[in-house]
Each structure stands twice: as structure tokens, then as C-alpha cells.
Amino acid sequence: MTAPVVEANLNDPVVQHMRAEVARLHVGHTVGETLAELRRRPPPARIVYFYVVDDENRLKGVIPARSLLLSPPEARIAEIMLPNVVAVPVGATVLDACEFFVLHRFLAFPVVDSEKRLVGAIDVELYTDELLELSGGINDDLFQLVGVHLARARQPGTVAAFRTRFPWLVCNIAGGIAAAMLSGIFREQLERVVALVLFIPVVLALAESVSIQSVSLALQLLHGRSPSWASIVQKLRRELLIGLMLGAAGGLVVGMAALAWLGQPRLALSVLGGIAAGVTAAAVLGAATPNLLRRFKLDPQVAAGPIVLAATDLITLLCYFNVARWLLP
Numbered sequence: 001m002t003a004p005v006v007e008a009n010l011n012d013p014v015v016q017h018m019r020a021e022v023a024r025l026h027v028g029h030t031v032g033e034t035l036a037e038l039r040r041r042p043p044p045a046r047i048v049y050f051y052v053v054d055d056e057n058r059l060k061g062v063i064p065a066r067s068l069l070l071s072p073p074e075a076r077i078a079e080i081m082l083p084n085v086v087a088v089p090v091g092a093t094v095l096d097a098c099e100f101f102v103l104h105r106f107l108a109f110p111v112v113d114s115e116k117r118l119v120g121a122i123d124v125e126l127y128t129d130e131l132l133e134l135s136g137g138i139n140d141d142l143f144q145l146v147g148v149h150l151a152r153a154r155q156p157g158t159v160a161a162f163r164t165r166f167p168w169l170v171c172n173i174a175g176g177i178a179a180a181m182l183s184g185i186f187r188e189q190l191e192r193v194v195a196l197v198l199f200i201p202v203v204l205a206l207a208e209s210v211s212i213q214s215v216s217l218a219l220q221l222l223h224g225r226s227p228s229w230a231s232i233v234q235k236l237r238r239e240l241l242i243g244l245m246l247g248a249a250g251g252l253v254v255g256m257a258a259l260a261w262l263g264q265p266r267l268a269l270s271v272l273g274g275i276a277a278g279v280t281a282a283a284v285l286g287a288a289t290p291n292l293l294r295r296f297k298l299d300p301q302v303a304a305g306p307i308v309l310a311a312t313d314l315i316t317l318l319c320y321f322n323v324a325r326w327l328l329p
Contacts, residue, residue, distance in 0.1 A: 032073030175310025214286025243283025251275035274320030
């Protein structure tokens, strides 16, 4: 199989390869009722897992076949099912499905729509033939495609490591130069209230810490998946509230320290407001960047950190200086 054909197959919608007929169990039935129903109407396909649904076909849980067979007949399905199901969204690609198999090591995954309704299932055997045909064998090439290139796990040469890492340092270099130029724009304000300069390191440190925390959490939640626009908006709303709380708390602590140290209430308010605004923006930016990079098929593992740090410094300084310009004479 040639490389272009492999890419085309891996970018196919997963719904083209899933099994629409899956073993569905009703959440309100008992084990005895379920087994009797399965004997009357056996599932048409090979059973890997039994998926539990409600009256509206919404996925509620999963039951391995062994658990169903060994449970007492009077036990209710809702009592023996596993409620936290890892499901593939209906808009995923074959490549996304491969990432699920690599990350979670299950034999099959349910496919659900935006309302969590069960539309089918994907079996690891559906992809075995395609993956074995990848040049070089399944191991290295599959991991390359899901963003975990085995060659990178092995220690690269010095020049190769430099080529991989230096381009992203350019983001930090450019961000630092832009931050210096931004400080120059507010030079008059800084000269008038020299104490503002004293708090720039802590303002930037807080915002950068929060942005990196948000990036790390976003990468963990992605699990290699391509998020929907609706899920991105939902995550950003949540991160906005968290950022506001973190910024207000951190700004209050530093602002009180500034007030106790210098005795200037307006300066303390400037520090508080600058930190609150900068940290909030940093939290949203840190959550948005990995999701958007993954959405546009870019590698968030490598690119997210440098991009977020450079942008965080600029936005935080802009917030800090503008709050100071508004509050200080």
C-alpha cells in the first residue's frame, strides 16, 4: 500500500467502518431478563462488550460478557454495569480510532452522537489488515501516525534534537522582544510609577504558571482526540471561571503584599487587577491552544507550550499596564 492510500484510509470517517449492529442491553432490566432476551434474539455480530442503553438509546454503561454470564439472574443491569464508558464521537476518523486503541487498550469502543446515543461500535479487528500493511510494520508507523513517534522516544542525535527544539524557541524569542517593545510603549507610565516595574516578574510568573497548568490539563483530556467546537466552547467557559478565581485569589495576595510594603492603595489595586485579568486570559489561552491545534490536525504536544507562553506574556503585560494607566494618576 502506498503512503497516499494509507493517509486516505486513516482519514476516513469512523462511521464508514463501524458495526451498526451491537449488543444492546436495557438499563432497567435484570440479568435474567436480559439473558432470556439474548436467547430469543441473539446479536448478529461477534460480542466483545455489551453496551447498556436507556429508552432513548443513550449510552449508560458497558458490561463485559464474563460479568453478565457470572452475575445472579436477579441482579439489575444498572448495578453490574461500568458507568464510565470511553466512547468514540461519531465525527471521529479512523486515525482517531487507532489512537483510542493505543491509549486505552480496549478491544472495542462504542460510537456515540452528540446526544450520547449509541450508533455503533468499532472493533480492533476492523483495522488489523490496514495497519499491518503500513510500511515498516504496525509498531513504529502506527505510533508515528498517532503522534508518538518511536524514533523520538529513542535519544536523537545532537543536530536532530536542535532542529526539533530550536524553531519553537523562536516563539519565546519573538514574544520576549514583543514584550520589551510593549513595555517601551508604556515607558512614560513606568517612569512615573517606578514601583510598577517591581511587580512585573510576579505578574508574569503567575500568568505563565496558570497557562502551563491549563495546557497540561488540556493535553491530558484530549487523549489524541479531535475535539468538537461545542466541547471546546464548554471547556473554555469552565476555564474562564477557574481563571477568574485563580486570578482574583493570586491578585489579592500580591496586592495586599504591595499595600503592606509600599502603602499605595492605587498601586495595590493595579497589581490586583493586572494579575486577575492576566491570569484569567492565560487560563483561557492555555486551554484553547491545544484544543485548536488538535482541531486543525497540528501537534499540540510540541507547539502548545511555546505558543502559549509567548502569547501569555504579551496579553498579561497588556492587561497589567492598561489597568495601571486607568487607576494610577
